[in-house]
Amino acid sequence: MTSENQQRGRRLHFNLFFPFAPDYVWSQQSRTDIYYDFDALTALVRSAERGLFSAVFYGESLRLREHLGMLNTDAITGRPDALVLFAHLAARTEHxxxxxxxxxxxxxxYDLARRIGTIDVLSGGRAGWNIVTTDSAWTGANFRKGGYLPHTDRYTHAAEHVDIVQALWDAWPDSAPITPLDAFEWADTYYRITAQPEWPRSPQGQPVFFQAGESDQGRDFAARYAEGIFSRYLEFGAALDFADDLGRRLVAAGRPADDLRIFPATSIVLGDTDADARDRHEWFRDQVWTDRRTRAVIEKVWGRDLSDLDLDGPLPDAPPTIVKQSRSHGVMNSRDRPQAIAQQWRELSQERGFTVRTLVRHLAPSAGFVGTPAGVADRLAEYVRAGAIDGLNLTPTAFPDGLDEIVDRLIPELQDRDVYPSEYAGITLRENLGLSTNVARREIRDRTLAV
Incomplete structure (x- = not known):
């Protein structure tokens, strides 16, 4: 592990992250459609920019999730098209x-390369692409592609897709005038296309690549392509292990071990004292974990309506009615093993004396950092100096004003510890993340195959 003295030049990066679940205090808003309001979104993003956040990261949901065969009303999953929203935000932000x-x-x-390449040029070099892949037939039905891609092929397909996008971007020379270029041709396993690039390069050359895969395949994919990766590891030891593993994979892929930025997702709750912060955190959990949302966690595993279930009592006596949880309604909660998970929950509840409500609270992810601004800053400084993380994907606890305390109280403490920037490093996302030329442009690879 690199010593702390060697790591003192490291800087922490914050991204503003919009999750799918109701992690904001909804009860404080009289309008549910405010989460689709461009002015409200702009206000939150401007707060992030005031705090020198590196980026706003927008997740995608290509189909509304369902619960027991009906629309899931516990989570906002439909959302505006990210690139349309970013065209709006590019004109209303600077860094x-x-x-x-x-x-x-x-x-x-071709369509993806053109759209995100346009945002990169329009914003002056501030675009990034979080590369995701799936084999969900349920989501694919919206695109007339239900179930066409086998699960085992999803990363092979994704690699070819990214190579084509990269080749399209590389087809426009750095110094080319805005005049028609020669057509680009590609033929391989999944695609056979002839295309003509229509967009020049941005000041950062091309968008920054991000990735979020957790499997060995996903980590190897990140080592080959990604410049940022989203992580679920917040415990200090686990975060270090994840960073070390990625470092080894990067070296094996011919890259420096520190050539990728790691961003766990979390939230931060601050208070004047540690006790005050814990009280605020518990209040927040009470607000977002409504009775309906708590009951839905059990219903997803049991596979039936449990509206009569006493949340302050034990789990249902009867076993789940399903043997295999359907993947057709969005994200699963039981890893496709309802019977086994129900038994584990029973044993845990008996051991700890949990009611349904306290069990769900125990299982639910909690805020990663709770404390005073100085205390949280000390912990984050330890993480970044040790090389465990490079930044955080921060979910605000309210909307649209959920970042003000972080910007006004936490960031000055981080700057005092010399682990957070005092100004933007440059005009592009690549500069502000401290990244060099995109990995794909550092090596000569002939992606153009004869047709």
């Missing part, structure tokens, strides 16, 4: 990066 989640399974390479 913050704009990272869109775009799916390689359902979007055609």
């Amino acid at each position: 913050i990066g704009l990272v869109a989640t775009l799916n390689t399974t359902y979007f055609e390479p």
Whole structure:
């Protein structure tokens, strides 16, 4: 592990992250459609920019999730098109990066390259692409592609998709005038296309690549392509192990071990004292974990309506009615093993004396950092100096004003510890993340195959 003295030049990066679940205090807003209001979104993003956040990261949901065969009303999953929103934000911000989640399974390479390349030019070099892939037939039905891609092929397909996008961007020389260029041709396993690039390069050359895969395949994919990766590891030891593993994979892929920025997702709750912060955190959890949302966690595993379930009593006596949880309604909660998970929950509840409500609270992810501004700053400084993380994908606890305390109280403490920037490093997302030329442009690879 690199010593702390060697790591003192490291800087922490914050991204503003919009999750799918109701992690904001909804009860404080009289209008549910405010989460689709461009002016409200702009206000939150401007707060992030005031706090020198590196980027706003927008997840994608290509189909509304369901619960027991009906629309899931516990989570906002429909959302504006990220690139349309970013065109709006690019005109109303100056420095913050704009990272869109775009799916390689359902979007055609040429269309994706053109759209996100346009945002990169329009914003002056602030675009990023979170590369995701899926084999969900349920989501694919919206694109007339239900179930066309086998699960085992999703990363092979994604690699070819990204290579085509990269080749399209590379087809426009750095110094080319805005005049028609020669057509680009590609033929391989999944695609056979002839295309003519229509967009020049931005000041950062091309959008920054992000990725979020957790499997070995996903980590190897990140080592080959990604410049940022979204992580679920917040515990200090686990975060270090994840960073070390990625470092080894990067070296094996011919890259420096520190050539990728790691961003766990979390939230931060601050208070005047540690006790005050814990009280605020508990209040927040009470607000977002409504009775309906708590009951839905159990219903997803049991596979039936449990509206009569006493949340302050034990789990249902009867076992789940399903043997295998359907993947057709969005994200699963039981890893496709309802019977086994129900038994584990029973044993845990008996051991700890949990009611349904306290069990769900125990299982639910909690805020990663709770404390005074100085205390949280000390912990974050330890993480970044040790090389465990490079930044955080921060979910605000309210909307649209949920970042003000972080910007006004926490960031000055981080700057005092010399682990957070005092100004933007440059005009592009790549500069502000301290990244060099995109990895694909550092090596000569002939991606153009004869047709």
